[in-house]
Amino acid sequence: MLSRVADSLYWMSRYIKRTDSVLRLLKVNYASAQDDAAFTWRPVLKIFTYLEEDEISKMEKNTRMVLHYMIIEKDNPNAVATLVTKARENARSVQDNITNELWQTLNEFYHIVRDERLALALQTKDPITTLDMLIARAMLYYGIAESTMFRGEGLNFMNIGKYLERATQSVDILDVKFSDLSYDLDKTAEVTYWKHLLQSISGYALYLKTYRSGFEARNVVELIVFNNNYPLSIIYSVNMLDRYFERLKESSDRANYDKIRFMIGRLRAKLQYSNMHTLSDQGLHKFLIELNHDLTNIGNALNEHYFAYS
Amino acid sequence: MKATTLFDNYTTSPNTWDEMYDQIIVRDPYKKVFEFISTIPAAELNKSEELARRLFMSQGVTFTVYSSGEGIEKIFPFDIIPRIITGAEWSFIESGIRQRLRALNLFLKDIYSTQFILKDGIIPFEMVYSCPHYIREMQNVNVPHDIYVHIAGIDLIRDHDGTFYVLEDNLRTPSGVSYMIENREITKRIFPDLIPQNNVLPVTQYPNILHKNLISLSPRQTSEPNVVLLTPGMYNSAYFEHTTLARLMGVELVEGRDLVVENQRVYMKTTSGLQQVDVIYRRVDDDFLDPLVFNPESTLGVSGILSAYRKGNVAIVNAPGNGVADDKATYMYVPEMIRYYLNEEPLLKNVPTYHLIKNDEREHVFANIHTMVIKKTNESGGYGMLMGHAASEKEIEDYKKEVLKDPRQFIAQPTISLSSAPCYINGKIQPRRVDLRPFALCGPDGIEIVPGGLTRVALREGSLVVNSSQGGGSKDTWVLAN
Numbered sequence: 001m002l003s004r005v006a007d008s009l010y011w012m013s014r015y016i017k018r019t020d021s022v023l024r025l026l027k028v029n030y031a032s033a034q035d036d037a038a039f040t041w042r043p044v045l046k047i048f049t050y051l052e053e054d055e056i057s058k059m060e061k062n063t064r065m066v067l068h069y070m071i072i073e074k075d076n077p078n079a080v081a082t083l084v085t086k087a088r089e090n091a092r093s094v095q096d097n098i099t100n101e102l103w104q105t106l107n108e109f110y111h112i113v114r115d116e117r118l119a120l121a122l123q124t125k126d127p128i129t130t131l132d133m134l135i136a137r138a139m140l141y142y143g144i145a146e147s148t149m150f151r152g153e154g155l156n157f158m159n160i161g162k163y164l165e166r167a168t169q170s171v172d173i174l175d176v177k178f179s180d181l182s183y184d185l186d187k188t189a190e191v192t193y194w195k196h197l198l199q200s201i202s203g204y205a206l207y208l209k210t211y212r213s214g215f216e217a218r219n220v221v222e223l224i225v226f227n228n229n230y231p232l233s234i235i236y237s238v239n240m241l242d243r244y245f246e247r248l249k250e251s252s253d254r255a256n257y258d259k260i261r262f263m264i265g266r267l268r269a270k271l272q273y274s275n276m277h278t279l280s281d282q283g284l285h286k287f288l289i290e291l292n293h294d295l296t297n298i299g300n301a302l303n304e305h306y307f308a309y310s
Numbered sequence: 311m312k313a314t315t316l317f318d319n320y321t322t323s324p325n326t327w328d329e330m331y332d333q334i335i336v337r338d339p340y341k342k343v344f345e346f347i348s349t350i351p352a353a354e355l356n357k358s359e360e361l362a363r364r365l366f367m368s369q370g371v372t373f374t375v376y377s378s379g380e381g382i383e384k385i386f387p388f389d390i391i392p393r394i395i396t397g398a399e400w401s402f403i404e405s406g407i408r409q410r411l412r413a414l415n416l417f418l419k420d421i422y423s424t425q426f427i428l429k430d431g432i433i434p435f436e437m438v439y440s441c442p443h444y445i446r447e448m449q450n451v452n453v454p455h456d457i458y459v460h461i462a463g464i465d466l467i468r469d470h471d472g473t474f475y476v477l478e479d480n481l482r483t484p485s486g487v488s489y490m491i492e493n494r495e496i497t498k499r500i501f502p503d504l505i506p507q508n509n510v511l512p513v514t515q516y517p518n519i520l521h522k523n524l525i526s527l528s529p530r531q532t533s534e535p536n537v538v539l540l541t542p543g544m545y546n547s548a549y550f551e552h553t554t555l556a557r558l559m560g561v562e563l564v565e566g567r568d569l570v571v572e573n574q575r576v577y578m579k580t581t582s583g584l585q586q587v588d589v590i591y592r593r594v595d596d597d598f599l600d601p602l603v604f605n606p607e608s609t610l611g612v613s614g615i616l617s618a619y620r621k622g623n624v625a626i627v628n629a630p631g632n633g634v635a636d637d638k639a640t641y642m643y644v645p646e647m648i649r650y651y652l653n654e655e656p657l658l659k660n661v662p663t664y665h666l667i668k669n670d671e672r673e674h675v676f677a678n679i680h681t682m683v684i685k686k687t688n689e690s691g692g693y694g695m696l697m698g699h700a701a702s703e704k705e706i707e708d709y710k711k712e713v714l715k716d717p718r719q720f721i722a723q724p725t726i727s728l729s730s731a732p733c734y735i736n737g738k739i740q741p742r743r744v745d746l747r748p749f750a751l752c753g754p755d756g757i758e759i760v761p762g763g764l765t766r767v768a769l770r771e772g773s774l775v776v777n778s779s780q781g782g783g784s785k786d787t788w789v790l791a792n
Contacts, residue, residue, distance in 0.1 A: 001580055001582075002568050002580050003579050004567070004579075005562075089544070092370065092549075092553065093543075093553075095553040095556070095557050095563070096553060096557040096563045104368055108368045111367060251582045252581070252582060253582060306581050307581075
């Protein structure tokens with residue numbers, strides 16, 4: 001497979017995953033904003049945007065303004081519209097390597113986020129309806145990718161992008177809230193926030209079945225980091241990353257392959273042989289920073305050894 | 311038949327062949343379509359038009375116009391009423407194009423080797439050597455199967471009596487074939503059952519024939535040659551076509567930066583290292599193909615690709631240097647070529663053409679300038695033209711000055727009215743001028759022409775210019791089985 005094509009498939013997939021995460025994060029925070037008069041968008045804006053302090057102060061209490069900025073604003077590189085546009089540009093240049101159904105669903109998604117009716121709906125209508133519609137579009141993309149894409153190198157690179165991004169996003173989702181709590185696991189944040197968070201990332205039912213003691217920060221972290229059965233957990237994402245990377249073995253240059261396999265394997269072992277006790281000892285903040293660092297390094301190594309073409 | 315107002319105000323222009331009407335009678339091949347559309351209320355037709363627009367959008371059959379750093383998706387305008395060609399008309403067109411391409415191919419072979427046609431005085435030497443598209447590096451290159459033109463788009467128009475004329479031979483990188491394929495798909499959606507009822511010949515086989523031809527050109531003896539389609543990239547207005555053809559043939563779509571030449575072999579950069587490329591269907595013009603030979607500023611091409619080609623290590627489609635054969639000044643000599651190489655009389659007529667480098671012809675053209683179209687020999691897309699009947703005195707004077715600076719670069723033709731066809735515009739059916747570009751594929755087994763083509767429409771009322779860059783649109787083009 002052409003290096004450029006592998007690169008585009010990988011980023012197409014990453015951008016849609018990021019779109020999905022941003023949308024879910026907006027949904028949970030929007031729900032909190034409706035529940036809590038003291039709610040602020042500050043953590044979301046700090047982690048997902050490059051806004052200056054005074055701009056954040058201006059926006060942090062204005063929900064509609066934040067939604068506009070995070071979904072439509074062209075100057076925001078992590079706005080949903082920007083991400084979908086990038087995903088579609090990547091898809092457009094590799095149409096011969098993806099199915100027509102996949103191209104069409106991305107192309108339609110692109111036309112939806114560029115339609116002025118979306119901006120209007122975000123200003124005047126119920127935002128949850130809009131967010132759910134957009135999330136469903138991202139889900140449609142994954143369903144079509146999974147059920148129509150031929151099994152091969154291309155799908156492997158797409159899945160590598162997807163799971164690398166998903167792990168990174170799960171780290172960020174924890175970071176958003178805990179930066180607010182100074183990364184103290186024993187500080188109890190309001191119960192409703194955890195509830196909304198779990199609902200928005202499809203972890204609510206699993207949480208209720210796993211923990212009987214109500215909503216505690218510690219359990220939420222355990223679910224999102226260590227639960228092997230939860231498809232959005234960090235450990236699950238890293239396991240999948242490992243699985244799809246291994247499938248590249250045959251078509252890879254051996255030395256390059258081994259280098260990256262080592263990095264993924266090491267991260268996987270780290271997660272497998274940690275638990276909430278070791279995490280508490282190390283401190284949540286440090287743990288999250290390290291994870292982020294490891295994931296970034298894997299991304300860079302892929303770039304260097306698989307995608308470099310110019 | 312239910313009375314309808316849709317066609318009531320359809321008035322054909324005098325001295326113009328209308329594709330649908332013979333005076334006031336609907337021609338036979340159009341009868342079914344006429345009856346069908348007559349029974350549809352305008353509101354329904356508007357819906358069909360809207361559906362077509364939506365389908366083009368969602369399938370990405372679009373080109374991007376960049377303004378203030380932002381891309382806007384545009385649709386190449388599509389008219390919902392098909393253009394119809396009878397089986398008899400088609401077989402005439404087909405044999406005419408076949409004949410023409412055989413001669414043009416022999417001409418290219420001759421020019422780039424023995425040059426008998428120049429030595430025999432049929433075509434003047436200076437005509438060829440003054441052509442900027444003549445490429446010296448192609449001289450005496452061993453071209454696979456002696457095929458220079460693998461893909462041709464021949465532009466045809468119809469004069470007032472319905473006679474077909476060749477307006478232009480496009481032998482370099484003709485575009486538009488994806489619209490031949492996509493327009494048909496759209497018609498199937500907006501007018502279900504209409505195509506089988508009319509017994510229309512299919513066009514879907516085009517990519518398969520092209521793919522078969524490309525594979526047969528591989529210089530390496532291998533069962534699975536690497537065929538690639540070289541595109542200038544996504545900022546090119548025909549990018550949609552490049553992706554479509556690559557997808558329909560299942561070949562890799564590459565950009566110049568994906569390829570590299572080593573030891574006069576072309577390779578593509580893949581995730582598992584370099585892989586040799588055997589056949590390149592390039593949609594990059596000669597000028598940009600190889601910065602070592604042509605434009606040194608070009609970043610769209612591949613350094614060294616021409617030397618790999620000359621060495622016979624890679625096939626390039628179409629061959630470089632074809633521009634010498636579709637130059638508008640060479641065009642004048644095509645009928646002579648047919649007589650010279652094939653000893654046949656040309657089937658398809660040329661539009662009478664004056665070369666302004668000849669003093670007597672220039673004077674004749676200047677004296678009758680209001681009935682002439684003057685064109686630059688090396689421009690395409692409807693640029694650099696003077697339409698004598700519509701130009702102001704000032705425009706004419708300015709243009710004359712341009713001509714006198716370098717008369718070699720200009721030809722003139724009497725204004726041909728172009729046939730008109732019914733179009734659905736602003737809720738009314740109105741006549742608009744059309745041309746026809748069938749696509750011919752030449753392979754080792756001969757020349758194949760898929761029954762159909764691109765009908766381009768001058769959407770502006772009264773306009774005779776069909777080029778998409780000048781406000782043209784397109785129609786689905788039907789060839790009926792006999």
